[in-house]
Amino acid sequence: MTTIPFGRGPQKDPLLAQASKLPEEIAPPRDLWPAISARLVKRVRAAPRRFSWPLALAAGLLVASVSALLTWGLMRDPGPALGENLLAGATVIEAAPMPVSYGPNSALGAAQLKTRDELLVQFRQRLEQLPPQTRATVVRNLEIIQRAADEIDAALAQDPASGLLNGLLLSTYREELKIYAQVVTSGDALMRRT
Amino acid sequence: MVTEPAMDAVGEEPERVARARNGDVAAFEGLYREHVGRVHGLCLRMTGHPATAEDLTQDTFVNAWRSLPGYEGRSRFSTWLHRIAVNAVLAQRRAPRSRHEVSMTDDEGATMEFEADQQMDEATPIDLERAIAALPPGARDIMVLHGIYGYSHEEAAGMLDLAVGTCKAQLHRARQLMRARLHAEQQS
Numbered sequence: 001m002t003t004i005p006f007g008r009g010p011q012k013d014p015l016l017a018q019a020s021k022l023p024e025e026i027a028p029p030r031d032l033w034p035a036i037s038a039r040l041v042k043r044v045r046a047a048p049r050r051f052s053w054p055l056a057l058a059a060g061l062l063v064a065s066v067s068a069l070l071t072w073g074l075m076r077d078p079g080p081a082l083g084e085n086l087l088a089g090a091t092v093i094e095a096a097p098m099p100v101s102y103g104p105n106s107a108l109g110a111a112q113l114k115t116r117d118e119l120l121v122q123f124r125q126r127l128e129q130l131p132p133q134t135r136a137t138v139v140r141n142l143e144i145i146q147r148a149a150d151e152i153d154a155a156l157a158q159d160p161a162s163g164l165l166n167g168l169l170l171s172t173y174r175e176e177l178k179i180y181a182q183v184v185t186s187g188d189a190l191m192r193r194t
Numbered sequence: 195m196v197t198e199p200a201m202d203a204v205g206e207e208p209e210r211v212a213r214a215r216n217g218d219v220a221a222f223e224g225l226y227r228e229h230v231g232r233v234h235g236l237c238l239r240m241t242g243h244p245a246t247a248e249d250l251t252q253d254t255f256v257n258a259w260r261s262l263p264g265y266e267g268r269s270r271f272s273t274w275l276h277r278i279a280v281n282a283v284l285a286q287r288r289a290p291r292s293r294h295e296v297s298m299t300d301d302e303g304a305t306m307e308f309e310a311d312q313q314m315d316e317a318t319p320i321d322l323e324r325a326i327a328a329l330p331p332g333a334r335d336i337m338v339l340h341g342i343y344g345y346s347h348e349e350a351a352g353m354l355d356l357a358v359g360t361c362k363a364q365l366h367r368a369r370q371l372m373r374a375r376l377h378a379e380q381q382s
Contacts, residue, residue, distance in 0.1 A: 025231030161277030163355030
C-alpha cells in the first residue's frame with residue numbers, strides 16, 4: 001500500500017513525486033498497427049499549402065450565421081405549393097457540395113458522419129420539393145460551409161491540435177447538419193400545406 | 195567480429211520523421227513502434243477506459259500521418275504527437291454521443307469516479323494509478339500531463355486549451371481528492 005504523508009507543500013508534494021515515477025509507457029494489449037496502417041491513405045509529397053489563421057477564423061465566423069439566415073429565408077418565403085418548379089434549379093442542386101467534404105486533416109468521427117448520412121437521405125428528398133429560389137439559397141449556404149471547411153482543414157494541417165480550429169471545425173459541421181435539418185423541417189411544413 | 199554500432203534513437207527519429215513526411219509508411223511504422231506505449235498510456239490514463247484508449251491511440255496515429263506534411267519540427271515529435279492524442283481525447287469527450295458515454299463535467303465527477311474505478315484493471319499494481327483514474331476528468335487530465343508526463347503548467351494548459359491558472363487549480367484539486375482517497379483506503 002502506498003503511504004502518502006499529508007501536509008506537504010506543492011514543491012515537495014510526495015504525490016507528484018510518486019506520480020512522476022510511474023512508467024510513461026503502457027503498451028496496448030494488442031498490436032494496433034494493422035488497423036492503423038489500413039486507415040492510412042497514400043499521399044504524395046506536396047508543398048505545404050499556405051494558410052492564414054484570419055481566413056480560417058473569418059470563414060468559421062461566417063458559417064456561424066448561415067443556418068440562422070436560412071431559417072429566416074425559409075420562414076419569409078414559404079414558396080409555391082408542392083409540384084411547382086420541381087425541375088427548375090436541378091443544375092444548381094447537382095453542383096452543390098452535398099455533403100460537405102472535410103479534408104484529410106479534419107478528424108470527424110465515423111459516428112458523426114453516420115449521423116449526417118442518415119439525415120442527408122431525407123434532406124435530398126425534401127430539397128427537390130422546395131422552390132428554386134430557396135434551393136439556390138441552400139446551395140449557396142452549403143458552398144460557404146464548404147469554403148470554411150477547406151480553410152479550416154488547411155489550417156489544421158499546420159496545427160492539428162489547435163482547440164480553436166477543432167472547435168471551428170465542429171461548429172462548421174454542426175451548421176451543415178442544421179441546414180439539412182431545417183430543409184427537412186421546412187419540407188414537412190410544405191407537405192402539410194398541400 | 196566488429197559490428198556497426200546501432201544508430202541511437204535520437205539520431206534516428208528525425209530521419210524517420212522526414213521519410214514519413216514524404217509518405218514512407220515503413221518509417222511511420224517505426225515511429226509508431228517507438229511512441230505507441232506513451233501515446234496509449236496517455237490515452238488510457240486520460241479516459242480510464244481500455245477500449246476507448248485503443249481507439250484513440252489509433253486515431254492519434256492516423257491523424258498524425260495526415261498532419262505530418264505540416265509538422266515543421268518546431269517542437270519535439272513526441273510533444274507534437276501528444277498534442278494530437280490529447281486533442282483526440284478531448285474531441286471524443288465533446289462528441290454528441292461519446293463512444294462509452296463517459297461523464298464529461300466536473301459536476302459529474304462522482305459518476306466518472308465510480309465508472310473509472312470499475313473500468314481499471316483490478317490487477318493494477320499501484321494504488322496511485324487507480325487514484326488517478328478515479329479523478330474527475332479535468333483534474334485527471336492535468337495530473338496525467340503534469341504529474342506523470344512532466345509537462346509544465348504552460349505546456350499542459352496549451353494542450354488542454356485552458357488558462358494556466360485553471361490548470362494549477364485543477365492540480366490542487368486532484369491532489370486533494372487523491373489524498374482523500376488514499377487516506378480512506380489506508381483506513382479501510
